[in-house]
Amino acid sequence: MFDVAGPLAYARANSKRFLSELTDFVRIPTVSAQPRHKEDVKRGALWLAKHLRRAGLKNVKVIPTRRHPLVYADSRGRPDGPTVLFYGHYDVQPVDPVDEWSSPPFEPRIRGNDLYGRGASDDKGQLLAQIKALESCLRTAGGRLPINIKCIFEGEEEIGSPNLPSFLTRNRGALGADVAVLSDSSIPAPDRPAITCSLRGALSMELEVRGPEADLHSGKFGGAVHDPVQVLCEMIAGLHDKNRRIAIPGFYDRVLEYGEEERAYMKTVGPSDARITRDAQVEKGRGEYGFTQYERTTIRPALTINGITGGYQGKGNKSIIPALARAKLGFRLVKGQQPREIEDLVRRHIRRITPRTVHCSIRTTLSAKPIEINRNHFSINAAEAAYSKAFGSKPVFVRSGGTIPAVNLFKEILGVPTVLMGFGLPGDRIHAPDEKFHLPNFYKGIAACIRFLAEIASRRSLMAHPAKGRVKRMPAALRGNA
Amino acid sequence: MFDVAGPLAYARANSKRFLSELTDFVRIPTVSAQPRHKEDVKRGALWLAKHLRRAGLKNVKVIPTRRHPLVYADSRGRPDGPTVLFYGHYDVQPVDPVDEWSSPPFEPRIRGNDLYGRGASDDKGQLLAQIKALESCLRTAGGRLPINIKCIFEGEEEIGSPNLPSFLTRNRGALGADVAVLSDSSIPAPDRPAITCSLRGALSMELEVRGPEADLHSGKFGGAVHDPVQVLCEMIAGLHDKNRRIAIPGFYDRVLEYGEEERAYMKTVGPSDARITRDAQVEKGRGEYGFTQYERTTIRPALTINGITGGYQGKGNKSIIPALARAKLGFRLVKGQQPREIEDLVRRHIRRITPRTVHCSIRTTLSAKPIEINRNHFSINAAEAAYSKAFGSKPVFVRSGGTIPAVNLFKEILGVPTVLMGFGLPGDRIHAPDEKFHLPNFYKGIAACIRFLAEIASRRSLMAHPAKGRVKRMPAALRGNA
Numbered sequence: 001m002f003d004v005a006g007p008l009a010y011a012r013a014n015s016k017r018f019l020s021e022l023t024d025f026v027r028i029p030t031v032s033a034q035p036r037h038k039e040d041v042k043r044g045a046l047w048l049a050k051h052l053r054r055a056g057l058k059n060v061k062v063i064p065t066r067r068h069p070l071v072y073a074d075s076r077g078r079p080d081g082p083t084v085l086f087y088g089h090y091d092v093q094p095v096d097p098v099d100e101w102s103s104p105p106f107e108p109r110i111r112g113n114d115l116y117g118r119g120a121s122d123d124k125g126q127l128l129a130q131i132k133a134l135e136s137c138l139r140t141a142g143g144r145l146p147i148n149i150k151c152i153f154e155g156e157e158e159i160g161s162p163n164l165p166s167f168l169t170r171n172r173g174a175l176g177a178d179v180a181v182l183s184d185s186s187i188p189a190p191d192r193p194a195i196t197c198s199l200r201g202a203l204s205m206e207l208e209v210r211g212p213e214a215d216l217h218s219g220k221f222g223g224a225v226h227d228p229v230q231v232l233c234e235m236i237a238g239l240h241d242k243n244r245r246i247a248i249p250g251f252y253d254r255v256l257e258y259g260e261e262e263r264a265y266m267k268t269v270g271p272s273d274a275r276i277t278r279d280a281q282v283e284k285g286r287g288e289y290g291f292t293q294y295e296r297t298t299i300r301p302a303l304t305i306n307g308i309t310g311g312y313q314g315k316g317n318k319s320i321i322p323a324l325a326r327a328k329l330g331f332r333l334v335k336g337q338q339p340r341e342i343e344d345l346v347r348r349h350i351r352r353i354t355p356r357t358v359h360c361s362i363r364t365t366l367s368a369k370p371i372e373i374n375r376n377h378f379s380i381n382a383a384e385a386a387y388s389k390a391f392g393s394k395p396v397f398v399r400s401g402g403t404i405p406a407v408n409l410f411k412e413i414l415g416v417p418t419v420l421m422g423f424g425l426p427g428d429r430i431h432a433p434d435e436k437f438h439l440p441n442f443y444k445g446i447a448a449c450i451r452f453l454a455e456i457a458s459r460r461s462l463m464a465h466p467a468k469g470r471v472k473r474m475p476a477a478l479r480g481n482a
Numbered sequence: 483m484f485d486v487a488g489p490l491a492y493a494r495a496n497s498k499r500f501l502s503e504l505t506d507f508v509r510i511p512t513v514s515a516q517p518r519h520k521e522d523v524k525r526g527a528l529w530l531a532k533h534l535r536r537a538g539l540k541n542v543k544v545i546p547t548r549r550h551p552l553v554y555a556d557s558r559g560r561p562d563g564p565t566v567l568f569y570g571h572y573d574v575q576p577v578d579p580v581d582e583w584s585s586p587p588f589e590p591r592i593r594g595n596d597l598y599g600r601g602a603s604d605d606k607g608q609l610l611a612q613i614k615a616l617e618s619c620l621r622t623a624g625g626r627l628p629i630n631i632k633c634i635f636e637g638e639e640e641i642g643s644p645n646l647p648s649f650l651t652r653n654r655g656a657l658g659a660d661v662a663v664l665s666d667s668s669i670p671a672p673d674r675p676a677i678t679c680s681l682r683g684a685l686s687m688e689l690e691v692r693g694p695e696a697d698l699h700s701g702k703f704g705g706a707v708h709d710p711v712q713v714l715c716e717m718i719a720g721l722h723d724k725n726r727r728i729a730i731p732g733f734y735d736r737v738l739e740y741g742e743e744e745r746a747y748m749k750t751v752g753p754s755d756a757r758i759t760r761d762a763q764v765e766k767g768r769g770e771y772g773f774t775q776y777e778r779t780t781i782r783p784a785l786t787i788n789g790i791t792g793g794y795q796g797k798g799n800k801s802i803i804p805a806l807a808r809a810k811l812g813f814r815l816v817k818g819q820q821p822r823e824i825e826d827l828v829r830r831h832i833r834r835i836t837p838r839t840v841h842c843s844i845r846t847t848l849s850a851k852p853i854e855i856n857r858n859h860f861s862i863n864a865a866e867a868a869y870s871k872a873f874g875s876k877p878v879f880v881r882s883g884g885t886i887p888a889v890n891l892f893k894e895i896l897g898v899p900t901v902l903m904g905f906g907l908p909g910d911r912i913h914a915p916d917e918k919f920h921l922p923n924f925y926k927g928i929a930a931c932i933r934f935l936a937e938i939a940s941r942r943s944l945m946a947h948p949a950k951g952r953v954k955r956m957p958a959a960l961r962g963n964a
Binding site: 221227281310402 | 694699700701706720759762764765766767775782784787791795810814838847883913
């Protein structure tokens with residue numbers, strides 16, 4: 001147990017510097033997807049490492065991977081104390097279309113209560129809130145906290161975390177923790193904090209239909225050959241039925257049907273149909289009958305076609321029957337559904353509906369289980385208490401339709417549950433021009449993290465299952481994969 | 483009337499030189515689609531112009547257009563004699579994949595009876611057969627033939643003849659003729675000459691489905707928004723019915739149903755189902771019930787999807803609901819169908835089937851009427867006689883599933899019917915690696931063209947409607963559009 005008064009006062013006293021540091025951080029164009037920013041990403045990692053050292057963390061390491069480095073740091077508190085794993089990412093999305101920014105994406109500006117810049121909200125601002133909370137605690141406690149801290153900040157989140165799984169696997173012993181904290185999500189409004197309590201799973205598959213050996217002349221052969229694009233379209237069209245459900249036999253067999261109580265709760269705390277449709281910038285929503293838009297995007301599975309390609313796509317005409325056509329199928333899965341089982345059902349269904357005139361192949365490119373968080377877990381109780389005190393109102397439980405691979409990885413590789421403690425807002429325009437971070441959320445986020453650590457430390461009863469001893473194995477054993 | 487003995491003897495005596503000239507011609511990489519070959523295309527035009535002068539043609543002009551030049555030449559015979567318009571193209575297709583060529587595409591090689599090289603058959607060999615026939619006639623007749631000749635050789639056929647329509651329109655007075663001869667097609671076998679008697683029409687349309695304003699996160703919105711790719715697939719899937727017919731109301735209303743006699747004739751002279759399926763390199767053919775493969779590709783309309791595009795098409799995944807999806811619809815039309823009428827039917831149908839969750843637009847990118855040649859036209863009789871004598875057997879009438887825009891343009895702009903007198907073979911691999919031209923067809927083609935000119939000249943009865951006087955207006959009036 002430690003007193004939060006000191007750390008909170010430290011955070012208040014240093015808030016100006018914190019903001020200036022965030023501004024410096026946002027200034028580094030750590031665009032992980034673009035090779036020309038490779039050195040910038042590295043610079044971001046080095047900046048972060050230096051910063052973690054200054055904040056009082058130990059064993060700070062920039063760990064190379066095949067592409068962009070991970071930054072690790074820790075703080076050993078009490079060997080028998082609980083261990084919290086902080087996770088965030090310092091890489092950012094590309095800035096295109098750059099013309100649509102009101103100010104240059106890497107020249108952060110403050111307008112009103114918001115800091116504008118790429119990465120301000122996703123995820124530099126949220127990540128730095130974690131670090132500033134750690135700094136506030138460490139600096140006021142003489143560097144000794146009653147809990148153990150580990151930090152993993154990666155530079156590849158925006159490109160799908162390709163090297164995170166192997167890093168976690170190689171270092172699973174050293175990375176043990178009681179709970180992981182991920183601050184890379186949003187709350188409904190500045191005065192309405194929320195804890196994300198479920199994520200959908202994902203199953204991405206690439207479907208390829210091959211017809212003739214090579215593109216054919218559509219004049220010469222049009223009418224006598226089954227067009228692979230037509231076949232692909234027919235197959236995709238058949239993947240939904242008239243009730244707008246996914247028409248793959250067995251697909252819904254294990255879908256958990258939520259009870260009236262939970263659905264009523266969702267209605268209370270979740271966005272309205274109109275809000276979701278407006279956020280999507282479409283005139284009319286559309287989905288499975290019998291469910292609200294919020295339910296359709298969180299507790300019901302979905303299939304979207306993320307991309308399709310075939311034949312000639314340039315200007316004008318090319319008279320061909322394309323040799324092949326491809327589509328990327330993106331399934332979102334919900335509690336009860338196992339990606340592997342669904343994968344089998346899809347493969348079987350595709351085999352069944354493939355006409356004999358073409359060849360079909362299907363391969364899985366991403367697979368992640370749905371996540372439903374145990375609301376009675378001590379870390380969730382701690383987060384509830386921390387949010388209540390820092391934001392002045394009790395957080396609600398919201399559901400996300402997305403998939404955060406890191407949450408699955410922590411669970412599956414490390415056996416660690418994650419608390420999704422986000423400080424962003426729905427209007428932060430992440431991934432889009434004019435991304436911004438609401439600065440009051442930055443400061444409240446720091447306070448919430450400080451309080452979260454104190455809450456964790458105070459919940460002695462929960463210390464029945466600490467990740468004892470593991471902390472001692474780090475960091476010498478940490479292995480990158482460069 | 484002129485005696486063919488002299489010209490035929492001249493052609494025989496000079497055959498070696500003719501072949502060496504063809505080789506020189508093929509050596510010039512006149513790839514019209516690739517900007518880096520722009521100067522080569524021009525060089526090809528200049529080579530051709532020089533060659534036409536040497537062959538004895540007059541008023542040779544290289545006429546610039548917005549992209550690649552046209553080459554014009556003529557020979558004034560008798561003002562009251564018939565006028566024949568020769569057409570061909572000196573540009574060629576790109577050579578990719580260049581690794582699959584047995585010898586470099588622009589280093590022509592003779593193997594067996596074939597000349598290998600890009601453009602050998604399409605269309606340099608066939609075009610040069612025309613010129614060599616003209617040379618043989620002009621050189622043995624002291625430059626004076628009893629008929630008038632006009633030549634238009636374009637350098638943009640392989641990119642869709644973008645500047646031919648305006649050239650013909652601007653010079654319609656000067657380009658009048660009784661008949662056009664186009665040697666850019668094939669005969670079934672070296673000993674089986676054929677005249678193409680029908681071409682399908684074409685209607686190319688681009689269909690675009692727009693959903694959300696911008697790509698959406700498929701995790702956040704998947705299940706609540708109608709995916710434009712899915713909509714496009716559903717629309718395309720619905721364009722064919724269970725009988726494999728095009729499911730657009732009214733589409734078949736004006737399709738000419740051919741009688742038993744013509745269908746029996748087609749069975750006799752046309753390729754078998756197995757042959758067409760084999761040529762297409764597919765395991766199974768597929769098309770409208772109740773018709774042979776040959777019928778499906780010539781006297782029945784067809785719809786192929788020449789290209790489709792939407793969303794993310796790179797490697798890996800991108801979690802989006804794409805903002806839009808597009809497809810290129812390629813209709814082939816047959817006798818009785820009017821492209822404009824069909825266009826209206828398609829537009830009306832698309833409007834009817836567009837769900838209210840998306841916006842759809844459709845635009846026409848190509849429109850060409852079907853062509854059915856009058857087999858009793860004097861020029862066809864002349865071609866029959868010419869083929870019979872040159873190839874030693876009577877030509878059959880074959881149908882093509884393709885569309886040759888020049889034929890439509892000559893008919894619609896100049897009011898001139900075209901004789902499709904081709905000398906290629908089905909195995910010439912045009913547009914593909916190892917394109918070749920069967921050299922016996924080159925020599926027989928020259929002979930056939932010589933005899934065709936003589937036949938035209940001899941058919942005095944046909945001179946009732948010569949394009950009198952027009953020839954005098956050229957070439958001063960010829961206008962390009964550079």
